[in-house]
Amino acid sequence: MKTISKLSCCFSGCGTAGIHLAKALGASEIVAVCSGKNIEFVTEQGATGVIDYKTQSALKEYGKDYFDFVYDTVGGINYAETRKLLGSDGMFVTIAPSISIAVRYFTNMQKSKSKMIFTNHSRKDLERILDLKKEAGFEPVLQKILPFSKDSVEEGFKLLKSHRAKGKIVFVHEN
Known part of the structure; x- marks a missing residue:
C-alpha cells in the first residue's frame, strides 16, 4: 500500500x-x-x-x-x-x-x-x-442502530441519502 x-x-x-x-x-x-x-x-x-x-x-x-x-x-x-x-x-x-x-x-x-x-x-x-x-485504538462511529423492518430501513436510507450521517447506520435483525 x-x-x-x-x-x-x-x-x-x-x-x-x-x-x-x-x-x-x-x-x-x-x-x-x-x-x-x-x-x-x-x-x-x-x-x-x-x-x-x-x-x-x-x-x-x-x-x-x-x-x-x-x-x-x-x-x-x-x-x-x-x-x-x-x-x-x-x-x-x-x-x-x-x-x-x-x-x-x-x-x-x-x-x-x-x-x-x-x-x-x-x-x-x-x-x-x-x-x-x-x-x-479507534472505534467505529455509529449514527443510528435500527431494527431491521420496512419502516426502519426507509428511515435509515432517508438519513443516508441526506448526506448528513456522521457515522454508520446499522440494521439489527431480531429473531
Missing part, C-alpha cells in the same frame, strides 16, 4: 472511517471537508485540518499538488478542481462517482490521477482493518 502523508476526505460515515484508517496508517495530515457545524466532531475523530465547504475552497487554502490522496465519500464534487489538489503521484478515490466521472473513465478521457477500483472483500482485508483498529 502506498504511504499517504496528506489526505483530504469528505465527511460522512465513510469519511469518518477514512479519517480513522488514515490516522492508523500514519498519515501526517488529514484534512476533512465538512460544514462548519461538524468541525469539532471531525477534529475529535483525528482530522488535523478542516475545510468548511460552505465558505472555503481546498484549492485556495492548500494550493495545487498538495495532497497525496483525495477520498470523496459524498459525490457531486467538482472533479476538475479536485484533481488540481493532487500531486503527480496523487490518487482520487470516490465511492459515489457521478455519471460524468464514470463516462470519462470508461471512455479513456479521465486523467491518470484517478483509478476505478472494484472491491473484492476478503477475510484478509477485514482482519487487517481490525488489526489497525486495535493498534490505533
Whole structure:
C-alpha cells in the first residue's frame, strides 16, 4: 500500500472511517471537508485540518499538488478542481462517482490521477482493518442502530441519502 502523508476526505460515515484508517496508517495530515457545524466532531475523530465547504475552497487554502490522496465519500464534487489538489503521484478515490466521472473513465478521457477500483472483500482485508483498529485504538462511529423492518430501513436510507450521517447506520435483525 502506498504511504499517504496528506489526505483530504469528505465527511460522512465513510469519511469518518477514512479519517480513522488514515490516522492508523500514519498519515501526517488529514484534512476533512465538512460544514462548519461538524468541525469539532471531525477534529475529535483525528482530522488535523478542516475545510468548511460552505465558505472555503481546498484549492485556495492548500494550493495545487498538495495532497497525496483525495477520498470523496459524498459525490457531486467538482472533479476538475479536485484533481488540481493532487500531486503527480496523487490518487482520487470516490465511492459515489457521478455519471460524468464514470463516462470519462470508461471512455479513456479521465486523467491518470484517478483509478476505478472494484472491491473484492476478503477475510484478509477485514482482519487487517481490525488489526489497525486495535493498534490505533479507534472505534467505529455509529449514527443510528435500527431494527431491521420496512419502516426502519426507509428511515435509515432517508438519513443516508441526506448526506448528513456522521457515522454508520446499522440494521439489527431480531429473531
